[in-house]
Amino acid sequence: MPLTLDRRLLIQGSLLGLGALALPGLAQAMTAQGFTHGVASGEPSGNSVLLWTRYVGSGETKLRCEVAVDEAFRKVVSGGEVIASPEHDNCAKLVVTGLAPNRWYHYRFIAPDGSISDVGRTRTLPTGDVARFGIGLFSCSNMPFGFFNAYAHAAKRDDLDLVIHVGDYLYEYAPNGSYPAKAMAGREVQPDHEILTLADYRLRYASYRLDPDLQALHRRFPMLAQWDDHELANDAWMNGAENHQSDTEGPWSARRAIAERVYREWMPVSDTPYNSFQIGSLATIFRPETRITGRVEQLDFAKALVGKDDIAKAMIEFRDGAWQDPARTVMGAKQEQWLNREIAQSVKSGTRWQVLAQQIVMGSLKSPTEMGDITPNGADPKVRQALMGIAAASKVGLPFNMDSWDGYPAARERLLRAAREAEANLVVLSGDSHNAWGQNLSVDGAPVGVEYAGHSVTSPGFESYLPSVAPQNLARALQGANPGLSLCDASRRGYVSLDLTQDSVRGAWHFMSTIAARTTTGTTHEERVVNWGAHAFAAV
Numbered sequence: 325m326p327l328t329l330d331r332r333l334l335i336q337g338s339l340l341g342l343g344a345l346a347l348p349g350l351a352q353a354m355t356a357q358g359f360t361h362g363v364a365s366g367e368p369s370g371n372s373v374l375l376w377t378r379y380v381g382s383g384e385t386k387l388r389c390e391v392a393v394d395e396a397f398r399k400v401v402s403g404g405e406v407i408a409s410p411e412h413d414n415c416a417k418l419v420v421t422g423l424a425p426n427r428w429y430h431y432r433f434i435a436p437d438g439s440i441s442d443v444g445r446t447r448t449l450p451t452g453d454v455a456r457f458g459i460g461l462f463s464c465s466n467m468p469f470g471f472f473n474a475y476a477h478a479a480k481r482d483d484l485d486l487v488i489h490v491g492d493y494l495y496e497y498a499p500n501g502s503y504p505a506k507a508m509a510g511r512e513v514q515p516d517h518e519i520l521t522l523a524d525y526r527l528r529y530a531s532y533r534l535d536p537d538l539q540a541l542h543r544r545f546p547m548l549a550q551w552d553d554h555e556l557a558n559d560a561w562m563n564g565a566e567n568h569q570s571d572t573e574g575p576w577s578a579r580r581a582i583a584e585r586v587y588r589e590w591m592p593v594s595d596t597p598y599n600s601f602q603i604g605s606l607a608t609i610f611r612p613e614t615r616i617t618g619r620v621e622q623l624d625f626a627k628a629l630v631g632k633d634d635i636a637k638a639m640i641e642f643r644d645g646a647w648q649d650p651a652r653t654v655m656g657a658k659q660e661q662w663l664n665r666e667i668a669q670s671v672k673s674g675t676r677w678q679v680l681a682q683q684i685v686m687g688s689l690k691s692p693t694e695m696g697d698i699t700p701n702g703a704d705p706k707v708r709q710a711l712m713g714i715a716a717a718s719k720v721g722l723p724f725n726m727d728s729w730d731g732y733p734a735a736r737e738r739l740l741r742a743a744r745e746a747e748a749n750l751v752v753l754s755g756d757s758h759n760a761w762g763q764n765l766s767v768d769g770a771p772v773g774v775e776y777a778g779h780s781v782t783s784p785g786f787e788s789y790l791p792s793v794a795p796q797n798l799a800r801a802l803q804g805a806n807p808g809l810s811l812c813d814a815s816r817r818g819y820v821s822l823d824l825t826q827d828s829v830r831g832a833w834h835f836m837s838t839i840a841a842r843t844t845t846g847t848t849h850e851e852r853v854v855n856w857g858a859h860a861f862a863a864v
Contacts, residue, residue, distance in 0.1 A: 356380060357380050357381065358379065358380065358381075358435065358439055359377060359378065359379050359433065359435070359439065359440075359441040359442070360378050360379070360380055360414075360530075361377075361378045361530070361533045361534065361539070362377070362441070362442045362444075362533070362539040362542060362543055363375070363376065363377045363431070363432070363433065363441050363442050363443075363444035363542065363543060364376040364377075364444070364542035364543070364547065364591075364592040365431070365444055365446035365542070365545075365546040365547070365592055366546055366547045366548060366549060366591070366592030366593055367546070367548060367592065367593060367594055367599075367601070368446065368447065368448050368449050368486070368546045368601070369448065369449055369601070369602075370425035370426075370448055370449050370450070370451040370602075371421060371422065371423050371424070371425060371448060372419055372420060372421040372422075372423060372448070373419070373420060373423065373429075373446050373447075373448060373546055374417060374418070374419050374592050374593070374594060375389060375391075375417065375418055375419075375420060375431055375433075375444070375446070375592070376415065376416070376417045376591070376592040377408070377415075377416055377433045377441050378408065378413070378414050378415045378416065378533075378590075379408040379414055379416060379433065379435055379441075380408075380414045381408065381414075381435070383410065384407050384408070384409045384410070385407065385408045385409075385414075385435060385436065386405055386406075386407055386436065387405065387406050387407070387408055387416055387433045387434065387435055388403065388404075388405055388433065388434045389403045389404050389405070389406060389418060389420065389431065389432070389433050389434075390403045390431065390432055390433075390434065391403050391420050391423070391429050391430070391431045392429065392430050392431070393427070393429060393430075394430065395430045395443060395445075397430065397432070401422070401423070401429075402420045402421065402422050402423055402429075403420060403431075404418050404420055405418075406418040406433075412589045413526045413586070413589050413590070415589045415590055416433070417592065419594075423448050424448065425448050425449065425450055425451040425452075426447075426448060426449070426450035426451065426454075426604075427447060427448055428445060428446070428447045429445070429446055429447065429448070430443055430444065430445055430446075431443070431444050431445075431446060432444070442539075442543060443543075444542070444543045444544075445543065445544055445545070446545070446546045447485060447486075447545075447546060449486075449601060449602065449603055449604070450603060450604040450606075451602075451604050452604050452605065453604060453605050454603055454604035454605055454606035454607075455606075455825065455826065456606075456823060456824060456825045457485050457486070457603050457606055457607065457823075457824045458481075458483045458484040458485045458486075458821065458822070458823055458824075459484065459485070459486050459487070459488060459679075459753075459821065459822040459824070460478045460481075460484045460486075460487040460488070460545070460819060460820070460821050460822075461487075461488050461490065461681075461753050461755075461776065461778045461819060461820040461821070461822065462474060462475070462478075462487065462488070462489045462490070462755070462778065462781055462819050463489065463490045463491055463492055463552070463683075463754075463755020463756060463778050463780060463781070464491075464492040464755055464756065464758050464779075464780030464781060464782070464783040465492065465493060465494065465532075465538075465780070465781040465782055465783070466492070466494075466495045466503070466504075466554075466780075466782050466783040467494070467495075467499075467507075467511050467513050467531070467532055467535065467782065468495075468499045468500070468504050468507030468508060468511050468512065468513060469504055469508065469511070469782040469783060469784060469839065470508055470511065470782040470817070470838075470839030470840055471511070471537070471782070471839050471840070471841065471842045471843075472535055472537040472538055472781055472782065473537070473817075473836045473838070473839055473842065473843060473844050473847075474781045474782075474817065474818050474819040474834070474836055475535075475537040475538050475540065475541040475781065475819075476537040476540065476541075476842070476844050477818075477819070477834060477836070477844040477847055478541060478545075478819060478821070479537065479540040479541045479543075479544050479545075480844070481821075483821075483823070484545060484821065485545075486545060486546055486547070486548065487541060487545045487546070487547045487548075488547070488548045488549075488609075488611075488681045488753060489547055489548070489549040489550070490550060490552065490681060490682060490683050490753060490754065490755040490756075490778070491550055491551050491552025491553070491554075491555065491615075491683045491755055491756065492552045492553070492554040492555070492755065492756065492780075492783065493532070493549065493551070493555060493591070494528055494529065494532045494554065494555060495554045495783075496518055496519045496528070496554055496555075496556070496557050496558070496567065497518055497554075497558075497567075498516065498517045498518050499512055499513045499514075499516060500516070508840070513528060513531040513532065514527050514528070514530075514531050515527050515528070518567075520573055520574070520579060521582065522582050522585070522586065525582055525583055525586040526586050526589070526590075529586060529589075529590040533590065537842070542592070546592075547592055548601065548609065548611055548681065549591050549592070549593050550593075550598075550611055550612075550613060550681075550682070550683060551583075551584075551587055551613075551615060551683075552614075552615055552683040552684070552755065552756055553565065553615055553727075553756075555583055555587050556579070556580055556583040556584075556615070556616065557579065557583075559622060559727050560580075560615055560616055560619075561615070561616065561619045561620060561621045561622060562616055562617075562618065562619055562620065562621075563576060563621070564576045564621065566622075580616065597613045597617055598610075598611060598612045598613045598617070598655075598659060598662070598663075599611055600666055600670075602675070603824070605674060605675060605676065605826075606675070606676055606677065606824055606825075606826065607675060607676060607677040607678070607679050607824055608666070608667075608670040608675050608677075608678055608679065609679045609681055610663060610666060610667070610678070610679065610680050610681065610682075611681050611682070612655055612659060612663055612680070612682050613655065613659065614654045614655055614682050614683045614684055615683060617655060617656050617659055618653050618654070618655045618656015618657070618658070618659055618660075619653065619654050619655070619656075620651075620652050620653055622726045622727050622731055623642075623646055623647060623652075623726045623731055624726065625639065625642050625647070625717060625722060625726070626713065628642045628646070629642075635716070636716075636720070639716070639717060639720045639722065640720055642722070643720055643721060643722055647722065647731075647733065648733055648734055649734065650734040650735075650738075652731075652732050652734060652735060653732065653735050654684075654729065654732045654735050654736075655735070660735070660738065660739070663680075663739070663742075664738075664739070664742040664746075667742060667743055667746050667748050667750075668742070668745075668746040668748075670748070671746045671747055671748050672746075676749060676826055676856060677749050677751055677824060677829060677856070678743065678746075678748040678749060678750050678751070679751045679752075679753065679824075680750065680751070680752045680753065681753040682752070682753070682754060683754065683755060683756055684727065684728045684729055684754060684755075684756045684757075685725070685728040685729065685730070685754045685756060685757050685761060685763075685775070685777045686728070686729045686736060686752050686754055686763070686765065686775050686777075687729075687761065687763030687764075687765055687775045687777070687806075687808055687809070688723055688730055688733075688806065688808065689723055689724065689725060689728070689730060689761070689802070689806055689809070690718040690721070690722070690723050690724065690805050690806060691711070691714040691715050691717070691718040691723075691724045691802075691805065692715065692718070692801035692802060692804060692805040693715050693718055693719055693805065694715070694801060695711045695712070695714065695715040695718075695801070711790075718805065725757070727756075728756065728757065737767060740765060740766075740767040740772045740773070741767050741768075743772055743773060744767055744770065744772045748772075748773070749773070749856055749857065749859065750765065750772060750773025750774070750859070751773060751774055751775075751776070751822075751829050751854065752765065752773060752774070752775040752776070752777075753775075753776055753777075753778070753820070753822075754775060754776070754777040754778065755777070755778050755780075757777060757779075757785070758779060758780040758783045758784060758785035758786075759777075759779050759780075759785040759786055759812070759813060759814045760777065760778065760779040760811065760812065760813035760814075760816070760818075760820075760833045760835075760850075761775065761777035761809065761811065761812055762774070762775070762776060762777070762809070762810040762811030762812075762831070762833070762852045762861060763775040763777065763806075763808050763809055763810065764808040764809075764810060764860045764861055765808065766808060771858075771859035771860040772859055773854075773859055774810075774829075774852070774854045774859070774860060774861055776820050776822065776831040776833075776852070778818075778819060778820040778833070779813060779816065779817060779818055779819075779820075779833065779835075780817055781817060781818070781819065781839075782817055782839050783817075785814055785815060785816075785817075786798055786814035786815065787814060787815035787816075795813070795814050795815035798814050799812040799813060799814055802814070810852055810861045810864070811833065811850060811852055813833065813835065813850070816835040816836065817835070817836050817839050818833060818834045818835045818836045818847070819833075819834055820832065820833050820834070821834065826856070827855060827856050828853055828854065828855045828856060829853070829854050830851060830852075830853045831851065831852055831853075832849040832850065832851045833849060833850050833851075834847055834848075834849045835847065835848050835849065835850075852864070
């Protein structure tokens with residue numbers, strides 16, 4: 325239905341800053357009455373699914389939800405009522421039950437005035453014996469960098485049953501000035517500054533959720549979602565973040581609480597911090613929380629070297645000391661115990677695959693020691709110096725990303741060892757790094773599983789930081805330095821899809837031809853397969 329304007333909402337919108345009304349689409353959403361941001365679904369089970377919409381009325385509004393087996397809603401089989409309240413930014417969520425397993429459904433919301441939301445499509449998870457299941461994997465979607473073509477490509481597919489977003493669904497930075505320096509035309513977001521307040525976070529979600537390709541993805545598939553760091557602030561951990569300065573931005577606890585609240589308002593998620601989902605006999609999907617539940621602060625070996633005369637000795641002391649400290653956790657002891665127990669139970673029940681859908685790269689990644697050699701002499705001196713530093717760290721066995729599982733090697737070893745002892749067929753799904761990695765995971769030299777680490781939807785990867793290095797040369801050097809690295813792409817954006825069967829998991833990294841224009845033409849892909857019981861990718 326046409327969106328109608330309300331004077332009271334217009335005034336409220338102007339209080340957020342005149343810039344909020346500078347973009348026609350966002351101005352319409354800021355001042356709109358009715359259903360403003362489409363529909364979404366998530367966290368399905370064999371007989372239920374969580375449904376989401378947003379409806380702006382004059383106050384609290386009771387919505388009616390209908391779930392049907394057909395798009396014309398001739399046979400309504402479930403539904404319910406839910407309140408869209410200004411207290412929750414007019415977002416409304418409810419869990420509908422009594423559904424049949426392994427079935428597609430259509431759903432919609434109806435307002436008291438008879439207006440109807442978009443019609444969404446969702447599905448329940450299968451139970452019993454399951455032959456195949458399709459998954460789409462996404463991460464790192466910084467709107468000002470480009471178009472969400474990965475979402476558009478996946479939304480057109482008919483072979484996916486579920487999509488998983490492992491974080492950085494949006495970014496907290498100002499749209500111009502730092503990351504990126506200037507937003508791509510047509511990809512501006514609001515507010516025009518770094519988000520800090522309740523109104524800021526809500527407005528940023530409102531900006532992102534106007535994107536037609538993101539709306540299409542939500543409308544077509546149920547989603548399992550988990551935040552990473554940028555839904556809060558860059559490089560977040562339990563008690564702080566790299567991009568949070570308490571002296572000028574207030575207590576971290578307040579910002580964290582706001583970010584969590586708004587995420588749960590705007591996303592099709594429950595309030596459960598971590599959980600699992602059963603795909604019949606085929607797979608258990610575990611969705612842990614690796615960012616703020618139990619993560620201790622990231623290490624910085626550059627700081628550890630400050631004031632040290634013998635750099636090589638200091639690096640070795642750092643490697644053998646703080647870096648390998650077993651008390652350093654990503655998930656915290658309670659969540660570690662939960663995950664280890666659930667993996668073992670999944671195997672014991674006869675489930676074929678144990679799929680760990682989490683946020684950060686798990687496989688070890690070290691810099692090539694010849695990094696300086698592949699960097700042209702004309703490269704930025706600061707970049708060259710930094711690369712020489714991480715190459716030197718690599719010579720003593722240190723990785724280059726302390727924000728990934730590489731920064732918490734003891735915690736990673738505990739997890740992989742638990743998976744091996746349980747005889748799990750482990751498939752790890754990851755995001756965060758912006759680049760594509762296919763990794764064979766091992767512990768004590770024995771294979772334990774594989775990792776499909778997805779590249780970003782739009783956020784820049786190595787190609788942005790090392791523009792003078794040919795991507796194929798960088799990929800070749802990285803694979804040479806990391807024996808477990810089966811696939812590496814350091815220059816393209818996209819997403820991963822996985823086809824799970826009883827005998828194998830086939831994963832494809834889909835590479836968009838561009839994010840500078842809204843198009844899915846020219847998309848290519850590269851695959852890796854793991855056979856059941858092999859615990860490593862098949863030879864290519």
